[in-house]
Amino acid sequence: MTRQQTQRLASIAITTVSAIAVIPIMAVILFIVTQGAPALGWKFFTTPPSAGMTEGGILPALLGTVFLTLGTAVVSMPLAIGAAIYLAEYSAANRITAAVRLAIINLAGIPSIVYGLFGLGMFVLFLNLGTSIIAGSLTLGLMTLPVVISTAEEALLSVPAEFRVTSLSLGATKWQTIRHQVLPHALPGILTGVILGLSRAAGETAPILFTAAAFYLPDLPNSIDDPTMALPYHLYVISTQVPGMPLRIQYGTALTLLLLVLSLTLVASVIRSRVRRRREW
Amino acid sequence: MAEGLGVRWAGRRGGQGLRERAIESLIHLAGLSAIGLVLLIFIFLLREGIPTFKEVPLTALFSIRWYPIEAIYGLAPLVYGSLLVTAIALIIAVPLGMTTAIYLGEMAPDWLRDILKPTIEILAGIPSIVLGFLGWVALAPLIQRAGAPTGLTAFTGGLILAYMALPTIISIAEDAIDAVPKIYRDGALAIGATDWQTIHRVVLPAARSGLVTAVMLGIGRAVGETMAVLMVTGNAANIPLGTQMLFEPVRTMTATIASEMGEVARGSAHYHVLFTIAIVLFLITFTINSIAARIIGRGGGRGGQRG
Numbered sequence: 001m002t003r004q005q006t007q008r009l010a011s012i013a014i015t016t017v018s019a020i021a022v023i024p025i026m027a028v029i030l031f032i033v034t035q036g037a038p039a040l041g042w043k044f045f046t047t048p049p050s051a052g053m054t055e056g057g058i059l060p061a062l063l064g065t066v067f068l069t070l071g072t073a074v075v076s077m078p079l080a081i082g083a084a085i086y087l088a089e090y091s092a093a094n095r096i097t098a099a100v101r102l103a104i105i106n107l108a109g110i111p112s113i114v115y116g117l118f119g120l121g122m123f124v125l126f127l128n129l130g131t132s133i134i135a136g137s138l139t140l141g142l143m144t145l146p147v148v149i150s151t152a153e154e155a156l157l158s159v160p161a162e163f164r165v166t167s168l169s170l171g172a173t174k175w176q177t178i179r180h181q182v183l184p185h186a187l188p189g190i191l192t193g194v195i196l197g198l199s200r201a202a203g204e205t206a207p208i209l210f211t212a213a214a215f216y217l218p219d220l221p222n223s224i225d226d227p228t229m230a231l232p233y234h235l236y237v238i239s240t241q242v243p244g245m246p247l248r249i250q251y252g253t254a255l256t257l258l259l260l261v262l263s264l265t266l267v268a269s270v271i272r273s274r275v276r277r278r279r280e281w
Numbered sequence: 282m283a284e285g286l287g288v289r290w291a292g293r294r295g296g297q298g299l300r301e302r303a304i305e306s307l308i309h310l311a312g313l314s315a316i317g318l319v320l321l322i323f324i325f326l327l328r329e330g331i332p333t334f335k336e337v338p339l340t341a342l343f344s345i346r347w348y349p350i351e352a353i354y355g356l357a358p359l360v361y362g363s364l365l366v367t368a369i370a371l372i373i374a375v376p377l378g379m380t381t382a383i384y385l386g387e388m389a390p391d392w393l394r395d396i397l398k399p400t401i402e403i404l405a406g407i408p409s410i411v412l413g414f415l416g417w418v419a420l421a422p423l424i425q426r427a428g429a430p431t432g433l434t435a436f437t438g439g440l441i442l443a444y445m446a447l448p449t450i451i452s453i454a455e456d457a458i459d460a461v462p463k464i465y466r467d468g469a470l471a472i473g474a475t476d477w478q479t480i481h482r483v484v485l486p487a488a489r490s491g492l493v494t495a496v497m498l499g500i501g502r503a504v505g506e507t508m509a510v511l512m513v514t515g516n517a518a519n520i521p522l523g524t525q526m527l528f529e530p531v532r533t534m535t536a537t538i539a540s541e542m543g544e545v546a547r548g549s550a551h552y553h554v555l556f557t558i559a560i561v562l563f564l565i566t567f568t569i570n571s572i573a574a575r576i577i578g579r580g581g582g583r584g585g586q587r588g
Contacts, residue, residue, distance in 0.1 A: 003475050010477040011388060018384035021377035021447055022397065025404050028415060028444075082311025090308060102574055103315040109498075109570035110322065110563060111505025113535045117542065117559045121325045125547065142318060149315070175301045196406075203408025206507040206535075210542055232410045232508075239414050240512060250418065254411050265406040269399055 032255050039252025053216060053242050058253055060220055064228035065202055065260070068136050068212060071224065072201040075141025076148055077194055083145070084152035084190070089178055108146035112206040115143045119211040133224040136212025143207055144197035151196060155189020156182060188275040192268045199264035203257060205232040215241075231257045326563055330556035337550055342557075347518035347532070349541065354554045356561070358518040362435070362531035366510055367503040369439025369527065370446060374503075375496055377443070378450030382495075385451070386458035387480050398455065405448035413509030416441040421513055429528040433515030436527040441509050446499040453498060457491020458484060490576050497573040501566050504535075511536040534558045 001009075043057060050056035083100075091097040119139030129135040159182050167177040183190075205213075213233040221228045235253045238245050333342075337354050344355030385394055420441065421432030429436075461484050469479040485492070515530020518537075538555050545551045 003478065007475040007477045010481075014380050014384050014388060017377060017380040021381040021451070022401070025401075025444060025447065028407075028412070029404070031419070032411065032415065079311050079314060082308050083315055086308045086312025090305070091312065096313070100312055100315050102571065103319045105574045106319055106567055106570045107315060109501045109505070109566045111507065111535060111566060113505070113507040113538050114322070114326070114559045114562055114566075117329075117538060117556060118322045118325050120542070121329050121556070122321070126325075145315070145318070173301060175304055199406055203406070203410070205408075205410045206539060209539060232408055235410050235414055236508060236512070239417055247418065250414065254414050257408055258411050261406055261408055262403060265403045269403060273399075 029258070032251065032258055035247075036251035036255025039248045040255065044252055048218065049216070053238055054245055054249070058231065058234060058256060060217055061229040061231045061234035061253075062256065063220060065231040067133050067221070067228060068140060068208065068230055069198050069202045071133055071137025072140040072144060073194065073198055075137050076144045076197060080145050080148035080193070080197070081152055081190060083149045084156055085178060087149070087153045088156035089182065104146050104149055112143060112204055115139055116207040116209050116211060119207060124211055130225065131210070131212060131214070131227045133212055133221060133226060133228050136208045139207045139211045140201040140204060143204070144201050147200060148193045148197040151193025152186070152190040155186040155193065158189065159185045188271050192272045195264055195268040195271070199261050199268065202264065203232055203261040205236055208233060231260070323563060326556055326560045330553060330560045333550070333553040333557045336553060345520060347537070349551050352550065354550070356558065358520050359532060359534045359537050359558065360561070361520050362514065362518070363504055363533040363535070365435050365526070365531055366438045366442060366514060366533055367500060369436060370442035370503045371496070371500060373440060373443035374446045374450055374499060378447050378495065378499070379454055379492065381451045382454035382458055383480060385455050387476070387484065401448045401451055405452065409445060409506055409509045412441050412445055413512035416509060416513035424528070431515060431530060433513055433530055434528045435514060435521070435531045438510045438514035438531070438533075441513055442503045442506055445506065445509060446502045449502055450495045450499045453495035454492050457488040457495065460491065461487040494573050494576050497569050497576070501569045505562065505566055507535040507539050511539050516540065534562055
């Protein structure tokens with residue numbers, strides 16, 4: 001075989017294999033959309049499940065996921081942005097910084113079910129918060145830290161050094177410079193990180209399994225000390241734990257969750273690409 | 282990786298006084314909290330897991346049966362289940378992911394690349410429960426119809442996991458290929474190499490550390506994945522061997538925790554053993570990620586641009 005033939009063969013093979021990798025992923029989305037769309041509608045989103053969950057909508061699960069996601073934002077945002085400022089602006093090239101970075105990489109790699117067990121041991125039992133929105137938000141908040149920190153740090157580092165030098169040369173202190181020069185320019189990028197983190201938290205099941213999620217609650221939670229239904233866990237319950245569940249509702253729930261998570265991801269990537277295009281430096 | 286931006290901070294000290302120093306202390310604290318958090322998680326797992334070693338003889342943990350109702354806590358079938366499913370996922374995902382990364386980085390026309398790259402990154406966000414659900418309602422019946430005694434098998438789990446890990450693997454591997462300086466390619470092409478020779482002999486070796494990282498992170502993701510494998514692997518704590526092993530049900534470490542923790546009494550031996558499994562998972566992923574971090578650290582600073 002000449003090298004030209006090898007070249008042609010290789011390029012055909014690579015294209016084919018890539019199609020095998022990419023097409024099923026796209027097909028999965030299309031499949032869920034077509035199967036789930038008939039179930040969606042105003043009534044599906046605004047009524048609670050009824051008749052042993054085999055009829056009705058998904059209101060408590062949908063709202064529960066919204067509550068948990070907001071709680072996650074409250075927990076993770078201050079800590080993650082603080083850590084990102086530390087890494088981008090304050091950290092020296094030493095062993096402590098290396099240890100912080102190693103810690104963040106490892107936090108990102110800890111399996112979500114292990115976060116769930118940690119949340120159970122620490123928040124539900126040790127701090128006695130019980131199975132509650134607050135315990136679930138704390139668990140999800142810690143789990144999303146690494147994503148938010150990395151994206152926010154990247155955003156801070158992309159602000160040109162000249163901005164800092166100029167501000168300092170005018171007599172501003174270091175914190176004034178960060179507060180008034182660096183943060184405003186990095187804000188959209190930081191926001192991207194936060195939304196990405198939240199999109200992950202909204203779709204997670206394992207961390208809330210023992211910390212927040214309830215099988216079925218007829219009423220909405222009254223406070224953050226109550227357990228709540230949540231969309232991912234609800235999908236698990238109605239597909240494996242409830243016999244005789246109509247497929248229509250299962251696919252509708254799956255599609256709702258998919259739309260919620262993917263639209264958050266989409267918003268994040270739109271912000272990111274708009275920022276990149278508009279950048280004036 | 283560069284630390285900060287190399288700006289020498291020489292701003293006035295003390296001018297803003299206490300408030301400023303308080304804020305800066307908080308920022309330092311937030312940075313160090315990442316280390317604190319890893320330690321805290323590990324200590325909590327140890328606290329709840331260590332009593333296992335007083336309650337269950339060490340030899341029993343190494344036995345080949347997991348049957349908590351009779352207080353038999355052999356971890357071997359669970360570790361085996363996790364390894365088998367992860368191996369299947371990697372055998373499928375690594376070649377597919379690497380090839381797709383090569384296609385995107387070196388061969389795809391620009392317009393297609395501009396569509397596919399962000400799409401794949403967005404797809405990385407599909408919740409695992411959604412893929413688990415699809416595996417349960419759509420894929421498992423297909424596999425059963427193909428001749429397996431049940432559709433809920435190690436292979437079903439591995440296949441779902443493979444497609445779950447693919448976007449991550451493709452994305453990181455493509456970044457690594459993208460970082461190979463254009464001049465390497467130009468040099469190879471200029472001395473008469475074909476595109477394929479350039480990719481095969483020049484680009485891939487240069488991107489090696491990034492490609493290894495992509496695989497490592499893929500392994501980490503597959504070992505730790507919970508909900509999807511819980512739904513589609515059948516959850517039988519067996520050690521299938523032989524020709525049919527791929528098409529028999531298995532049970533992973535993660536699925537065991539997820540399905541049993543809800544029903545155990547706090548402080549029981551079973552409760553402690555489940556935390557011990559979490560310690561094993563923590564140590565596995567910690568090792569994998571620390572190695573990946575070292576590789577990234579070594580490979581860094583070699584950045585190049587694409588033409």
